[in-house]
Amino acid sequence: MIFGMGPIELLLIVVVVLVIFGPKNLPKIGSALGKTVKNVREGMEEGSEDKSDEAGSPIESHDDVEVIEDDDDADAPEAAASDAVFCSQCGAKNAAGAAFCSKCGNKLN
Template sequence: MIFGLGAPELIFILIIVLVIFGPKNLPKLGKSLGKTVKGIREGMDEAQDGAKGEDAEAKDVVVEHNDDADVEDAPIADPDSDADASTSGEKFCGKCGTANPPENHFCKKCGAKLD
């Protein structure tokens, strides 16, 4: 079964395509359909490879930063915020730097667990 279609449905669809396009144009139609599917697959593979490469680069940057400094990951303060975290009681996300209310256990922006 392909896409929930059985053999009788596929045969019926092929007959309709044959009637609409004619037997002379079927090879051209199949060739163009094959090229289209191949192009879509290549595009999806490139997008996945690009995303994996960006993730690896981001991990390398974090690892390099941690290797250079012997300190724990400190929360990143929001540069636009005038309030200090110690006086307001806000928790800052170590991943994205968003200020969160002290009762939150997860970041309201990225969903990362707050310490």
């Protein structure tokens, strides 16, 4: 009788899952829950599979939002570039300690 539950039982399950997994995994839980609800609905009213598939896709698209946070590391290469020595002959960028241009061999400094 587990899958013969109503909205209140589903809500209780959501709360329990939140307590176990924490708010961080909410998007994953949402998509997992969507599939669960989908399966339940398919079991209860057979023949409505197409509707359930549409309801599942918007939830999964939310996973991409988290990837944006990693942009802080982009500053590291720029900091290194400020120490670089530019060749007076060809303008090539060389490492700060380089004695000769890596591109044309011109003596630096």
